[in-house]
Every structure is written in C-alpha cells, then in structure tokens.
Amino acid sequence: MSVLLARPRAALALACALPAALSFAPAHAQSTAVATAAAAAVDPERIVVTGSREPVPAGRLAGDLVVIDADQIQASTADSLEDLLRREAGLQLQRNGGPGASAGLMMRGAGVGNTLVLVDGVRVGSATLGQVAFEGLSLGMIDHIEILRGPGSSLYGADGAGGVVQIFTRQADGRTRFGAWLAAGQYGALEGSLNASGRVGAIDLAGSLSHDQLDGVSALRPNDQFGNYNPDHDGSRRTTAQAQLGWNVVEGQRIGLSVMSTQLNSQFDSSEFLPSDYAQDNRPDFRNKLDNQFAALDYRAHWGADWTTTLRASTQEDDLRSGGTQIDRFRTRREQLDAQATWRVDGDQRLTFAYEGLTEKASSSNYVADVKRDNNALILAWLGQVGPVSTQADLRHDDNSVYGQVTTGRLGGKVKLDETWRLRALAGSSFRAPSFNDLYYPGYGVPGIQPERGISMEFGVDGRWEDFDVSATAWRNRTRDLIVYESDRSLCPADAAYDFGCAANVGHARMQGLTLSGGWHLGGWELRGVADFLDAKNTDTGARLNRRAAHQLSLSADYTSGDWRFGAAVLQVGSRPDGSSYQLAEETTLDLNLRWQFAPRWSLEAKLLNATDEDVQPVRDYQGLGRQAWIGIRYAFDAL
Template identity: 25%
Template sequence: MRKLFLFSTVSLIALVPAWGETVVVSATRTPQPLEKTGTSMSVITADDIALKQTPVLADILADLPGVSITRNGGVGQVTSLFLRGSEVGQTLVLVDGIRINDPSATTGGALLGDVLANGLERIEVLRGPQSTLYGSDAIGGVVNLITARGGDNTLKLTAEGGSFDTAHFNAAANGTFGSVEFGAAANYYVTNSVSAADARNGNPEADGYHHFGATGNLRWHATDAISLDARLYYTRARDSYDGYDPITFAFGDTHQYGNNELLALYGGINADFFGGRFTNRVSAAYSDSDRKSYDTVEDFFAKGATTRFEYQGGFKLNEANELTFGAEDQRTSFKTQYLAYAPVPTTGSNRIDGVYGQWQSTIADGVTLTGGIRYDHDREFGDHTSYKLAAAWQVVDGTTLRANIGDGFKAPSLYQLYSEYSNPIESLKPETATGWEIGADQTLGTWQASLTYFERRTGNQIDFYSCWTGTSPICTQRPSGFYYNVNRSRAKGVEIAVNGKITEALSLNVSYTNLTDTDRATGLQLARRPHDSFATTLTWQPLDGLTVGAGVNYVGERFDDAGHFTKLGDVAHVNLFASYTVWDGVELFGRVENLGDNLREPVAGYGAMGRAFFGGIRTKI
C-alpha cells in the first residue's frame, strides 16, 4: 500500500508541471518568494485554520509533512513536537519574532500545550537545521506564528462549545488608524477534558484545562522611513494532570495540578534608507515565565527570564543581490525549587552572543543561490560556527528544483547545567546537527505538489543517566542521576504534499511523511517517532456559504521507549467539519473530532480524547 501511494504521488508530481507567488519571511528573515528560498516550508493561513476550526496549535501542526506530535492526554497536557524526528526542545517557536521558549523548562523549549491559535494571520513552518539565522534551538526547524496587523478595520468574534464541557471564546481585531497599524486578540478556553492517565486503566478523574491568552501587535509609522513596533504575547493556564502514587509508585489519578504563566514583550525601531534598499531593525525583547505545580507529596515552582537584544540589517545592491546581516545578545536565567525538600532554590544564568551574515543572489534567469554563516559565543560552552547553503532553480514557470545544506545547534538548557542533575565532572557540550535536502515544487492550474528528500545527523545529544540502574562513578556525587553528552542519531526520509481543486467545488489536501530516525549506537528507531504518517483533508462547497469537509490523520506504529519494549499501535483519527454563512458576516460552524472514537494511547499509560462534538458561531464586523 505504501509503495502504491508513493508511486501514485510521485507520478502526480511528474505530471503537474513552487507554490506560486507565496511570500514568506522565516526562510531568510526578509520577505521573499518561497520559490527563491531553496528551503522546505509549509504555510498555514488564517482561512486554513478557520476551515477546520482547530483551536490548538499542536493539532494544526499535526497535519503537516515532517511533523509528529504526542500529547500526554487531553488538551493542555504535556505536548511534544518532533520536527523531522528532532528531539523535544530542538525546534524554535516564535510569535511575531518573539521566542516563547521557557528557560526554566527541562529542555528549555516552548510549552507547546499552552499555545492556541489566537489572532493568527498565518503560520510558517521551516524544516531542517536553521541556526545560521536563528542561533540555538533550531535543529529541527522553526515554527513562526504571525498575528494579523493592519489592513481594513476588522473585528472577529467566535464562541463555541461542545463535548467534555468545553467552551471557547475569542475576540480579534486588526486595522489601521492614520499612521498606526494594530492587531490584538484575546482567547479563553476551558474544558473538563479526559483523564490524563488512561481511564480504561481505572482512572475516572477528568483532568481539566483552563487557558487565557492575549496578543498585541502595534506599528507606528513615524515617517516614511522610520517606524516603531510594540508587541505582546501572554498566556495563563491551569492544568490538572496525573502522576505516580507516592506509596505504590503506580501511574494513575493523583489529583495534581499546575499553573503556567508566560509574558513576552517586544519593542523595536525600523529605519529604511536609500528608498528602502538599506533596512535596519533594532529591537529588545523580554520574556518571563512562572510555573507552579501542586500535588500531595511536594510542590514545585520554576521561574525563567530571557532578555534579548537584536540588530538586523539588509542591503539590496540590486534586484538580483541582497545582503542580510545582524547581531544578537541573549541572557537567560532560571530559579526552581521543590518546596518540601530543598531549603534553597536552584538558580543559574547564561549569556550567548551571535553575529551572522547571509548573501542571496540570482545569478541567472531563475537560479537563486543563498549562503550564510554565523558565529556564536556562549559563556558556558564557548564558540560555535554555523553555515547554510541553498539553491533554487525555477526551471520553467511553475517548476522549481531546490537543495540546501546547513547545520544547527542547541545550547544545554539551564536546568541541564545547574539543577541537582547537572554533570559535576564534564561540562555539557551543545547538541549539533548537519542536515541537507533536495526537492521539487510544481504547480499546474490550481494543483500544487512538493516532494522532498532529507537527511540529518545529530551528535552530542544530551541524555539523562539514571543512577537507579547505572553504575557510573559519578553516581557517588549525583545519586539520582545526571545529564551527559552521549547520543548520536540519524534522520532521513521523504515528505510529500499535494493540494488542489478536483472540481470547482471540491478541494483536496494531502501530506505524507516517511521517516527513519535511528539511534546510531543501537540502530533502533527513536522513541515515539513513526515511520509513516499521513494526513488528508477533502473539502466540498456545494452551495454559496456552505462548506463541508472531512479529514484523516494517520500515525503509524512506533515505540514508546528507546529500548523498544513498549509498542504503540498505529492510530487514525477521522474528523468532520461544516460551516454555513447565515448572512453576511455571521457564520455557524460545527465539527466532529475522532469520529471513530479511537482510544489507542498516544503515549504509554496516557488517555486519548474520544469522539467529541463542537459547534459555535463566528461574526466579522
């Protein structure tokens, strides 16, 4: 079946003479037509999000090629993103260019379970190592959420409710007043959800989730050449979760809950000279995270802060040659404490500085080359140099061949460096990766197709050594275990995406990923990464104002652990959705999630969301 699918899809790409004039900003940090970047990307628009009515970012990303998502139960539980098989925390998550990674988290990554779609204009997902322009954390790639700003004055209101006592309200506005462009949104989501520990194992307690989020995006054009930016991102969430009984050590209902709060602020000045040929941006960003967990044995808190200063410049020599360059300074700190056992909090801080440069040149008709280099200095591990080379060849109108090679790195997290599990003997090194890909994008009429082959080798991966089972001499100083550099992995695979109109009223979207991601020491597939994943959406508009559709998301078999002791079966979820415009600016919508009520565990021991029904109303003023 897999061979037939691959043959059929590749044949379709060969017949369909990438993506039209889609302009993206994440690939080069400047607006560029996608077909010139030489990079594999997915772009999700606000219309795409509204079509399938998906409120949770992780569920939106799960339908993309190269993306694998796991969630420990229902909405709001711990959520892991494996982009092209990369580790948790190895993908950089941005909102309007602001890093929302939490420096107090174990891996230093973003708390993806608390990210909901809120006032988004589009999402850009950049696959493959991207440290040349983005520095640390971009081994798997970059997820950039871009909120709406400017345009015609618009107010959008959404209210919905449904299964598991779920209620969701959203208000979003954007527009222009004179020289000021603005955008703002507020989001409230509450659900009783399901038990995080699988209810089929005798865990009846539902683990609910409450979320409030807000975004703000403001630009004032002081002159034709000078503009000022102010941005805000805020989330506050409470989630109930399950753990291990302190007496029996069995996993199940434990009545634990946590509060997560994140505030991120951004301010910047933009200055364009020589008719826009020389662009400059100076910015400062600050984020503050505050997490508290409460249970019957020990309470825990974690605080993290990041201060970041950036300069980015760009100079367009002519229409064929453009230079991008910049410098960054980032300082992070954290404080954690188990209140019952640690009389003194654990604290730590780090600083990393970087400079980068990138040259993009169209050397011939339809041939664009991009090359970049970056140097970072980290206070803890020293220096790191990154590079990126990319090529795109628009063979004929609508046909693009592309290739790139580059590397990425991830600095050790503050938790790995300073917690009670830090390594007392050897300083942790950054995780490093080198990846390359080749691909083709084609369009014909309304049909678009993309085929990509990729490989990535990762070294110095940080793992946890458990002294409960190990015999390292370091255990005399770290009896509970410690972090160390040990793992090497290799990821390779194929990504396919096809979308277009079968008829004027019928549209199809398909993505497929075949991934082999192995531990180079054992030869085993890494935990929770499926070999095969597949998603498709069929949309039908039989009448003006009426849209109905169905989607299927399939995740193949995988193992829950690195040793392949616990197997997770393949799982397919079928979703239905529909919307109807009652009158201009007012729309009713509804959806069914997991139509087949497939309850296979997404992670061993954790429950899955069963069949659910939702409905609501949207207005646009």
C-alpha cells in the same frame, strides 16, 4: 512528559520519571498532516520572513517552507495549536493526554527541544525544560504561521536543528476588522474569542482576547506502569491576550510594539513521595499553572532602495508552577537585543548583517541557586539570484558564557526550470543547547554537558499549475553528542546524588525521510494530501528512536457550494516504539466539519472530531479524547 523530569523532588520519583524522559532524547519525526494546497506548495510570490530573516518572495528560498494562513487556521478541525501544526506542517506530536496537556512537537526526527519557536520574532519557551509549552498558546491570537523544516541554527541559533516555527500574532493591515467566535463541545468544552484591528492616521492597532476550557477525561489509563492513574477528569483552562501597536513615523519607518500574555491551568496525573515514609501518593489534584508573557519593541526603517535596518528589544518570561500538595516552580526570563541591516547589492542580491544579544535567567525551587547565561551572536546571510538560479548562504557564530562557541552555516540553491517546476537543494549544520535542567537539576544535571550537533542535507522538487500543486522533499539529518539520560552509574559524577543516573552526551543518531504533498482545486472541491516516511535510528545500537512513526499520512477534502462548506480530514499515524519493549499502535482518526453562512457576516459551524471514536494513545499509558462534537457561531466584519 518532560515536565515529569522537572516535577519530582524525591529521588524515587525522579527515577520513575526518567524512563519517560528518555523519549525526548532526540525525539520525534517530521511527519505530517493536512496541508492545504497553499501549505503543500507555498505561492512563490508570497512574502515570507522565516527562511531568511528578511521579507522575501518564497520562490527564492532554498529551504523547505510551509505557511499556514488565517483561512487555513479558521477552516481546520485542529483542536489546538500543536494539532494544527502536525496537520498542516509535517510535525509529529507527543502529548500527555488531550488538549491542554503538556505537549511537544518534533520535526525531522529531532527532539522536542530541537524545534525553535518564535512569536513575532521573539524566542519563547522554557530554558529550564528546554522546550516550548505549545499547550499554553492559543489559536485565537494567531494571524499566520511560517514553518522552516530543516536546519535553522545558522539564522536563529540554538535549538533550530529540526526546524523553526514562527507565529505571527494578529496585526493591522489598513482595513477595519472585527471578529467574534463562540463554541461549545462535548467533554465540557467551551471556547470564545474576540479580535479587532484598524488604523487611524499613522497609528495602526490590532488585538485579540480568547478563552477556552475543557473538563476532559483522565489523562492516564488505568494500570499505568508507574501507578500514577487517578480516575478524576484532567481538564484545562487557558486565557490569552495579545496586542500590536504601530506608529508609522514617516514613510518607510515604523515603530512597533507587540505584547502577549497567556495563562494556563491544566490538570494531570502523577504521584508524590513525601516524608516521613516516602510512600507513593497519587491522590492529590496535580496541576500545571503556566504564565507566559512577552513584549517586543522594534524600529524598522528603509533607507532609500538599498538599505533596510531593524532594531528590536524584547523580554519573555515563562513561569511554571507544577505539582499537587508540594509545588515545584520553574521560571525562565529572556532579554534579547537584535540589530540587523540588509543591503540590496542590486535588485536581485541581498546581504544581511545581524547581531543578537541574549541573556537567559532561570530559577527553580529545585535549584541550589539561580542560574544565568549570556549569548552573543553574529550572523551573515546572502540571498542572490542570477536568471533562473537562486542561491542562499548563512553563517552564524554564537559565543555562550556556559557552553562556549558554536559556528553553524547553511548553503543552498533553487533552480526554476520553467513556469511549473523548481528544484532545490540545501545543506546545513545545527545545534541544540543543553537546558538548565540538563546542567543544574539536582541529581540529574551535569554542568559540563555540551550542545548536540547536527548536519543536514535535503533535496526537493516543487511543481505548481493553476489548480494543482505537488512537492517532494528527501532529507537526512545526522546528530552527535545526544543529550540523554545515562543510567550507567559509572559514567556519572561521583556524588551520591547521581546514584540514579545523570544527563550525558551519549550516542549518535541518523534521521532520514521523504515528504510528499499535493493539492488540487476543481470547481467547488479542494483536495489535499501529505505522506511522510521516516527512518530514525540510534546508529550506535541500531534501535529505532522512541515515539517516531515510520509513516504519517493525511488526506482532506472540502466542498463549497454557495453558503455551505463541507469537509472531511483523515490523519493516520503509524505504530512507534515507546520504550524498549512497548509499541504504540497505529492510529487513524476522521474529522468532519460543516459551515453555513446564514447571513453576510454570520456563520454557523459544526465539527465532529475523531468521528470513529478511535482509541488514541499519544504516548505510553496516556489517552486522548474520544469522539467529540462541537457547534459554534462566528461573526466577521471587514471594511475598507
């Protein structure tokens, strides 16, 4: 829906789009989904990066961290990256239709712009829209994902108020691997992928290529509130290529190159208001054509046992062409330089120093001129352990050429009570930067817009046995200076261009919730469950924030017997408001899957998504797919 804000040129079209954009103000909530046992409680000895910027065992981190590994991705019934994340990591989804449509994810009651996304350490997304196009990223390129739920600005800067999603693309691990996947489903769905990795001497290489397409259904329902419905099918086509190349110069020193390119062509319903009569016209074939590329070159070195340094130079480009007869273009280019050093004071204490230099440039067919901003940041992070107590502290100072200086921090700790139980607590500050549209979009953007600011606290307990794990996290997040659409003309600049309203820092919000999760492995059975409860309000008015479900529940059961694997997953999303007078109904979907490994390297897989044919309405007037059957074949070669 945020694309709707970027798309129209005529003021009337913008006025129609803005009520929908309101829901993005602080947006969604931390919810849930099918967390695997591994996702419900991460193995304390698993090495992770996102929670501290450096590889450390997960058991030392005070934050609420979720890991989705390659096996979970392959076994999941998720139809897209955004669906996988909401099922496995406690996010709520809003999407303008089915897979391939514009999608946003929200963590812990924060808006779609408050979920920071990194790919192999590189910040991605559109600085014009202020969010990431999850629909442009393919599952076929992903090795694993780490999700830090809760404030991440003190480590990664702007837009990490809700949390951080870091995607790690396919990489070599010393083994020779090759995989292929081909599948077809209803609604004209096709997908295929190839991946390979290996190592020759000091050189390691991994890569993947994937393509998927969907004819779909009409994104909108008939009689939508803005009259944009068109009965044609709104489908999508997406192609992704990714590669990683590494040279191990000497032991402990590696030069790495990571590249990715994605192309998305997706249809949607909208309207144009063109001269000379500016009458509404919903007949054109509206499309989003998104090209996204990034490249990162890094050098990582271990200097004895006490020092580790990392240098990374990266560039990322997000180029969106959107419209029907008249095409609007929004282009973001980021150039980033990172320098980081970690000192092991002793075996259990680490101190990390880091510098980030980021330049963001944007151009648009709607902007008067190209725009640019520079950001320089210094980061200091401490991770320590004394006996059963781990401590963590981060401090970051950002100096931005447009919105000024922002300082954020986190302080937390974890206590290992025994071999089973761990207690953790964390408090932190965060911020979301105004997007270039918030600042410069004609008739909406206001150059003086300031960042949203947030304060978060959380408490958690984790228990882990040999075959069973549980986790509970209670959290609260308060946000001020929300960046929202202001309809009161008197609060906007005097220019007549703002007669329909403007962007403004208005209001305060409080988001609080509880997440319960658990997994149980018994014989051939693997049972998983997550329950999220959310209370998200505008504290100035007392009204619930748009598109936040008060609860989201997820249950899954998988059974493996020899060469066969059967699975079922249920996802229930509670009712939620979408506008001042509209309520999205509660939804419960059931997915079924079956896998038969009929040969050592071959498997046949089938799944039935939305088996009960639930009427899915992800946002007001939009519709998801009904019941959809898939069948596919997979080949996997793995050799030492």
